[in-house]
Amino acid sequence: MLETLYQEIILDHYRHPRGRGHLEPPKIEHEGANPLCGDEITIELRVEDGRVSAVRFSGQGCSISQASASMLTEAVEGKTLEEVRQLIAQVYAMLKGESEPDPEVMGEIAALAGVRNFPVRVKCASLAWHVLEDALRQVNGSSQ
Amino acid sequence: MGQTGLSIQKRHPIGYYFLSQTKSLGVTIMKALQSVIEAYQIRRQFPYFQPHPEMRSLIYLDNAATTQKPYAVIEAVSHFWAYHNANVHRGAYGVGAKASEMYESARARVAQFLNASNPNEIVFTRGTTESINLVAYSWGMSQIREGDEIIVSEMEHHANLIPWLQVAQAKGARLVVWRITDDGRLNLDDLRNLLSERTRLVAITHISNVLGTVNPVQAICEMAHFAGALCLVDAAQSIAHMPVDVQAIGCDFLAFSGHKTYGPTGIGVLYARYELLQSIPPFLTGGGMIRSVDWDGAQWADPPAKFEAGTPPIGEAIGLHAALDFIDTIGREAIEAYEHELTQYTLQRLQEVPGLRLYGPQPDRAGIFAFTLEDIHPHDIATVLDNFDIAIRSGHHCAHPLGDRLGVPSTARASIGIYNDTEHIDALIEALHKVRKVFGYA
Numbered sequence: 343m344l345e346t347l348y349q350e351i352i353l354d355h356y357r358h359p360r361g362r363g364h365l366e367p368p369k370i371e372h373e374g375a376n377p378l379c380g381d382e383i384t385i386e387l388r389v390e391d392g393r394v395s396a397v398r399f400s401g402q403g404c405s406i407s408q409a410s411a412s413m414l415t416e417a418v419e420g421k422t423l424e425e426v427r428q429l430i431a432q433v434y435a436m437l438k439g440e441s442e443p444d445p446e447v448m449g450e451i452a453a454l455a456g457v458r459n460f461p462v463r464v465k466c467a468s469l470a471w472h473v474l475e476d477a478l479r480q481v482n483g484s485s486q
Numbered sequence: 487m488g489q490t491g492l493s494i495q496k497r498h499p500i501g502y503y504f505l506s507q508t509k510s511l512g513v514t515i516m517k518a519l520q521s522v523i524e525a526y527q528i529r530r531q532f533p534y535f536q537p538h539p540e541m542r543s544l545i546y547l548d549n550a551a552t553t554q555k556p557y558a559v560i561e562a563v564s565h566f567w568a569y570h571n572a573n574v575h576r577g578a579y580g581v582g583a584k585a586s587e588m589y590e591s592a593r594a595r596v597a598q599f600l601n602a603s604n605p606n607e608i609v610f611t612r613g614t615t616e617s618i619n620l621v622a623y624s625w626g627m628s629q630i631r632e633g634d635e636i637i638v639s640e641m642e643h644h645a646n647l648i649p650w651l652q653v654a655q656a657k658g659a660r661l662v663v664w665r666i667t668d669d670g671r672l673n674l675d676d677l678r679n680l681l682s683e684r685t686r687l688v689a690i691t692h693i694s695n696v697l698g699t700v701n702p703v704q705a706i707c708e709m710a711h712f713a714g715a716l717c718l719v720d721a722a723q724s725i726a727h728m729p730v731d732v733q734a735i736g737c738d739f740l741a742f743s744g745h746k747t748y749g750p751t752g753i754g755v756l757y758a759r760y761e762l763l764q765s766i767p768p769f770l771t772g773g774g775m776i777r778s779v780d781w782d783g784a785q786w787a788d789p790p791a792k793f794e795a796g797t798p799p800i801g802e803a804i805g806l807h808a809a810l811d812f813i814d815t816i817g818r819e820a821i822e823a824y825e826h827e828l829t830q831y832t833l834q835r836l837q838e839v840p841g842l843r844l845y846g847p848q849p850d851r852a853g854i855f856a857f858t859l860e861d862i863h864p865h866d867i868a869t870v871l872d873n874f875d876i877a878i879r880s881g882h883h884c885a886h887p888l889g890d891r892l893g894v895p896s897t898a899r900a901s902i903g904i905y906n907d908t909e910h911i912d913a914l915i916e917a918l919h920k921v922r923k924v925f926g927y928a
């Protein structure tokens with residue numbers, strides 16, 4: 343069961359995070375934390391013509407929270423806001439065990455489904471996505 | 487009281503084996519073997535460690551967070567709910583009188599356990615946190631003045647920190663921090679420099695819930711008194727692991743929780759010198775704590791009733807009584823000696839794990855082991871251990887300032903209780919090697 347949680351792909355994102363860093367302004371920035379375990383994630387993104395043109399994350403925390411953020415940056419860059427919102431909903435559904443991940447849509451993110459067997463870790467995997475969701479609220483009505 | 491503990495301990499095999507001073511290898515092995523047998527006998531007194539369809543068999547190493555409950559405690563509580571339930575200090579009927587008697591008998595038992603001179607020095611609360619808040623609001627808010635100083639150590643749990651921050655802020659007083667040494671101890675010379683005529687209180691933990699440091703509370707109280715200050719001891723982590731005698735310590739206030747004492751949640755104790763309880767205003771007000779009341783005001787009941795507004799946790803107090811009986815049947819000196827041996831064994835074995843960094847002093851310390859492993863996040867360590875059926879804690883352990891001092895926001899923490907043995911520690915070490923492997927360090 344441990345192998346489903348700590349899949350190679352997750353550990354790889356943890357050790358070699360993609361999209362870690364910062365953006366120059368103009369950007370939207372949002373930060374979130376998991377006070378119980380101390381995971382912290384900040385997401386910075388730029389939206390141009392209704393698309394996420396660039397996204398970075400920073401923060402600290404466990405392998406799952408950091409790998410999830412790393413995967414997020416790869417997955418959302420270039421997507422329209424609508425596509426991103428759909429993806430977020432699909433990730434939540436997957437983490438809650440409400441739906442099986444569709445590898446076509448999810449790609450590597452599907453690996454995060456392993457947390458379903460570890461209820462206390464679901465929050466770690468979802469943190470970055472919550473931060474992204476909140477960040478997108480700032481977009482509403484502005485650049486879209 | 488200490489007397490009782492000692493005579494029971496002499497009869498009890500744990501005392502025999504672990505109090506022996508012999509150091510040869512054969513004896514060490516004998517001791518380890520004996521520890522496994524003894525701890526097994528103790529685990530048999532806990533349903534938590536018996537096979538059950540709802541239970542997964544677990545090596546429980548999170549005793550600093552809460553301890554498991556023996557049958558004796560669970561039965562005492564359920565017996566009370568089943569056959570003696572009534573509110574206390576109210577009903578004229580017999581059952582009510584019996585409930586009151588059981589509740590007051592629990593108070594007397596706590597007084598005896600702490601060697602307090604008078605059961606009326608024992609106030610029942612919901613736990614350590616509430617006990618300390620009681621002192622902060624009743625004593626602190628009424629006695630602390632602008633410019634006064636309250637000394638707290640850098641290793642305090644938030645429960646013995648935030649209430650004092652609140653008092654200091656409200657009263658314009660200063661919170662003075664007694665810093666720890668690099669190896670996680672408190673230096674009495676440093677305290678000497680911090681104490682002054684402005685000091686009103688030294689609030690100190692008996693055992694650190696992160697570092698396992700056992701603080702010399704007796705000397706600390708003496709120094710506080712010499713400076714004209716009072717001393718509060720947070721005994722949450724010591725009470726179930728060593729003899730705690732309020733008269734020997736000389737503290738003015740002492741707090742602990744039932745649930746870290748093999749007893750129920752929702753019950754805690756504040757010990758305070760009787761004159762103090764008499765002189766300070768109540769904390770919560772309402773039923774059960776007044777002598778008389780009219781539209782012009784109220785007269786408070788005598789302590790401890792003055793501090794027990796509302797219906798108290800009656801069944802929980804009775805459960806605590808049973809828990810203290812359980813502890814004394816084993817003997818606190820015997821428990822201390824046993825856990826000391828197991829602690830030494832654990833320290834030695836933890837050294838075998840490459841990349842493991844243990845916080846706190848060595849070798850003199852209590853059985854609480856906060857550590858980091860390579861740069862693996864403590865949350866990940868705990869998850870992997872959980873997968874091998876070992877329960878430990880990860881996080882900041884409600885001591886943020888200490889985490890800042892140590893330079894680690896979070897650590898993994900294993901903590902032992904009377905039912906743990908060397909096999910549990912062996913399993914922990916083996917699993918830590920597996921953690922390394924999962925994260926590519928082996």
Ligand SMILES: Cc1ncc(COP(=O)(O)O)c(C=O)c1O
Pocket residue numbers: 550551612613614615616643645646691693694695720722723743745884
């Ligand atoms: C040293 C110390 N003080 C206070 C507390 C708070 O105890 P409770 O949560 O039972 O009030 C704890 C519990 O973790 C502790 O370890």
